[in-house]
Amino acid sequence: MPSQAREPKSRHSSTEGTPWFKTRGFAESASSTGFLVPILAVFIVLTLIPLIQTVYYSFTDYTGLNPNVNFVGLANYNKVFTDPSLLVGLGFTVLFAVATTLITTVLAIPLAVLLNTKFYGRSFARSLFFFLGVPSLIVLGMVWSFILSPLKTGAVNTVLVNLGLDSVPWLSDSTLARVCVIFVAIWAAVGWHATLYLAYLQAIPADLYEQAAVDGATGLQKFVHITLPQLIPGIVVSTFLLITNGLKVYDLPFGMTKGGPGYSTNTITQAIIVHGISQSQYGLGSALAVLFTLSCLIIVLGQTLITSALSRRFA
């Protein structure tokens, strides 16, 4: 091997007399960057350009039908903050996102621990829980609207009536309807997220538990001091998915209640679709979308900061 090959190559020595854009390093870098072009192109065409258009439309009276567009300043934003139906929708969206994230996480971790133990039919149980999250949420919503029908002939109410109890107005009472939608969302998500945690659980070194056993740690102590800290990366991923899916939810509440009773289970995404497209108020829908995007950025940024801090704490 030539002696110079063993010497560390300096940028100066390797490119001396050669223009920077003809250097091997630049060529390698440019070629590698080329692989980013496809996804960048798709991002620009399908996300960035529509986002810029949305910001523009949010300051106009564009209807989606009429090509004549007039600048209306902040009128659309003003309407967002004064329309009670939109504010109720915003409140339920936040409630839905926070409740599903917290409760799903609290349930999915113990479920994953349970599914990680050895028992007869374990594979079947894992598949069963995972399957709950497979069907489309709008289909689940329609099925659950029959199960939770407030009529006496609804599936759950039939059971209650046969037990001698009164039927319950599940989806016809605002508070109960909200609870039902959140319950079904958790029911559908908990198995999928337990499976996610299961993958992280299986990556925890067994010797940690063996050492803890030698030291006389109880099951609870092992869970709190080994399992939970080791699951932090999994919790980061899971809660990120839950909070983002929760904030943009549309299909499940729409399938179950169509946003009712009244506006009680309206979500922001539904409001964007209904106001922006169905009611031909693209300007208002765009203002909602812009505010929603900014809110999501802030919430997700906050969630990322918190989980990063937790990750560092337990690293």
Next chain:
Amino acid sequence: MKFSKSLIAAVATAAMIVPLAACGSAGAGDTTTISYFSWNNENQVKPIIEAFEAANPGITVDLSTAQGEASDYAQTLTTRAAGNQLPNVFHMSIETRNEILDAGLARDITDEDFMQSIPDTNKELYTRDGKVYGMSPTAWVGVIVYNKDLLSQVGYDSVPETIDEFVELGEKLNDAGITAYMDDPTVVSGSFQPMLGGYYAAQGIETSAWPEMGEGGTFTEQWKTTLTEWKKLIDSGTMPKEVVGVTNDQIKQQFMTGQLAMFRSGPWDFADLDSSGIDYAVAPFPAIEGGETYVGGGPDSPYVISSQSEGDKLEAAKKFLSFLNSEEGLKLAEENIGQISVSSEYAANVDEHLQDVYDEYVTTGKYYWTNWSQNGNVMATEMVSQFQLLMQGEASVDEVIAHMDEVWEANAK
């Protein structure tokens, strides 16, 4: 190596972007292809399209449909219009009419031959400045469908004609353990509208005073009596307030399984009802105090030719509308969609269940449906939400009508 990396990157880029080109349109062949965005589902419309294509060998119809509610159709149509993909033939509705006409998307068809057999009442709704923009050769009618056996169990052989007697019937049915009446709470109330129309007619309230016309009438003035009377249905339990969380399919299922005595429906459900074996009949909606019995109804959503259609496509679209308003087209619409012809091209062969109501109410103009003169979809959505709150007891009659006035004002142009 460097070349192959670049090549792979270029190919990958092309692979990601090329599918976007699928948004473009295909080239035309020898035949003229027109696009038609239907209000009805594919199974209902396909026989009509096939008959049209058989009668016009040089024309093919590219059919697309939006199943579900009026708002679903409006969503898709708006999206297509915004994307400059407006179909050659599509439908307006009372809710979308103003936006479509404001945007100049509908072609003036006033003087076309196929419009001459359309009755004036079906032209008026879609006329602006003396020009007609939609062809509606059929009408729809919404009625109370009732289970004759269940009513006879409590001593009735027909539906009473006043709301107080109707409520009395409801209470007797409830006492017998039978759910009395339901209508779909996820859309504009099918029972409130005919009661309101009957009240307007009996009181001689001019069209210009109707709040939906935007000519000075307010909801607070004109809706209060009817809404207060309509609420008796809820307060008496004749229509259970649990109906708020129920879909129309569930309501129909309740009726078809003999658990519901009456519901708001129409000819579109007759085939399903016939298959259920239930012995049913239809009736108009009861009159409120100071009103008269009425049915819900109006012209069906009209066919519109896009103002962007030109040349061969425009001629083909006109032929298509001409066929739809022909004896063959209307007969097929009656058989497959259950539409009732009001065109002089074809005399409707009305279902036997509907014949009496048709003779007494439809042919005499005793039908009503709110004709929003602005922001129809906004007003309809608000009306649905406010009625749900009223049924739940979370809003009073006064609050509902005051809110309707506020929304109307806020969206006034």
